[in-house]
Amino acid sequence: MPRWAMVIDLDKCVACQGCSIACRQENNTPVVSPEQAALGRAIRWNDVFPLPLNEPAGAGAYPNVKPRYMTRPCMHCANPACIKVCPVQATYVDEEGLVRVNYNRCIGCRFCTIACPYGVRYFNWEQPTWTPEMAQHLNPDTVSEEGSLEGPAVRPKGVVEKCTFCIHRLRKARARAKLEGRPFRADEYVPACVETCTARARYFGDLSDPDSTVSQLAASGRAFRLQEEAGTHPNVIYLREG
């Protein structure tokens, strides 16, 4: 069973926000009005934000400026804080270590959004909307079984959503391998953000395979995880800026 993990090299990241845009297109993230965005209701499964978070002057003053940025998907923790508080098991970890959300079961209590120490979970405050042009080009992929709706499927209002590591791509890669009658290999699938990354700062793969790129990068001296003190054991590994 693979254990999906992502490595993000902060030394390479140029903070272009390409990952954020690719994620939006891939996962049918609704567009909110500027007013709603100003209220803090924009949904960015993959967010890029400046550091330090709460001190705009923290990057220094001209000419001694050192801007730093963080790019943040869902951590897909091995010990997630969010799934333990969900009263209806709408969010859960599957056997491959992906933290998933079932839009059809979520009751919208927003306990998981409160419990997540990384702030990766988003709530649909209103019915999702797109401009007419965008609405024609929504990603038709969904991940649904009986009673469940996941992946890029259009979310109803009042439920929580978050990064899925593009689970629909994993499903499609598996189906293709099955159709071609060969075993599925872990390097056959990457999420949209990894595929699009301008600076090739993102790596994706199977952490249970010691020879995979992510395993080798995770062993690097620069490797760290966000808020390790929270005990969540994230599967997203960052490489420190040099």
Added chain:
Amino acid sequence: MLQIDPQDKTHLIDSLFRTGPRFWVAALALAAIVGWGAAMYARQMLLGLAVTGMNRPNYWGIYIVNFIFLIGVSMAGTVITAALYLTGVNWRRPIARIAEATTVFGLMIAGLQVIVDMGRPERMLSMFIYGRAQSPLLWDVASLTLYLLTSSFALYISLMPDLGILRDNLPEAAPRWRRLLYTVLALGWRGNREQWRRLERVIRVVSILIIPIGVSLHTVTSWILSTTLQPGWHSTILGPYFVVGAIFSGIALLFILVTIVRQVSSVKFYIEPRHYRNLGWLFITMSIIWFYFTYTEHLTMIAGQDTVEFPLLASKLWGQDAPSFWGMVLLMALAAYLLISPLLLPVRWERALFFRPRFALATAASAGLALVMAYAPQTQAVVAGPGLPDLPAALRVTAIALLLAAAISILAWLRRHVVGGAVIASVAVVVGMWLERWNIIIPTVTHPRLIAWAAYTPTLTEWSLTAASAALFGLMLLVFFKLFPAVSLWEVAEGRVIDAAQAAIEIPLPPESGQPKWQRRGIRKRLA
């Protein structure tokens, strides 16, 4: 045929069948507010929670504040009456019914807050189908359901003998449906020996059970917060803090409701200042414990200087959350002052001119005048020169001194007006405890770990639903006390028998000592 004291019949039964215009005005006004709230909720259902002031990271807002506050105020009723019952306190009898009704209706409204807060309330039953036992929210649902069922049961069984009395003592003009209502609800209560024996046993069992259930509800509600890793919540003090806060705010609401019921009905013959005085002691105890816990909670944060927790504390002490934090502290200090200080005033001082309420009013008014003068543009224009006093500062100091004098000189009035003092303190505590719940939820959600800090302002929808919840609570109590007596008929009758029996017991004074006073004090008479 169950007998009843004729006075009880006039005060408690006949008044149930006299519906004046005041009742209809109150009922219609409350119903109008509830109707407005229902319309706002329908709009929220239609447009989504975007109509609220909530956002990211402010995922929880005033609905959860109301939820925790209402869970808290519902504590006072059944748990306190159960504790007083088990310890054999006789004065609990006239206030027990009001307290129990407060619990039941408060819990119902609290449950409503959670539903109002949900994005998909129609999927609520999933909690019972797919529930995850590890989720503190599920513990809370279980605890709330259990507490609601137990306290409704407690309310009903203590109502049963009264229903039998009502059935047998209805006035001639009573409508038929009410006769039928009491007959059906009395469940054949005839007040015979075996029925009484069973009732007493059931009340005892329920009273013992309800205390741990009540404590569990408040503890579990705090665990919703303290089991997360959020700054300010991840603390062990939260459980006991919630329980104490719950009893504290619950007594405050009870004082207010008892006073309202007392003012508008003939219940005033049953609830006397001594009830206020006795419950006041519990109120003072809770106030002191509350201050102790509040201090402990914040001291550990200051001492730790944790990088995620300290900004939260700074925000409470001098940042954007300072108004609500210091407002809470001030209101609680005011309540503690109003409750404790009158007890400390020596009796013979009361005769002094200084302790006339007129004097207090005049002093307070002068303080107000001094403050107005201090901030008036004319005073600000006076330039403090060498040798001249800083006029605005001097006026401010005068105003504070006058306010302190007013606060002291009102003490004698407060001691004579126990009810008035208790109600003013209770209003301060109810508002203060609501602010306390706000100070627990909002500063933490606005200061998350990995999202930029934010601010939260509730919208009209949220305020409307809060007002509608309060109105619905009032309407429920209004209708309930129109249908059933606000003071338990049988408990009061029983209490009267016990009081009479106790009055008959005479405890003799110690015998007069034959020794002269100076010898008793250990002074030996000097031999000449």
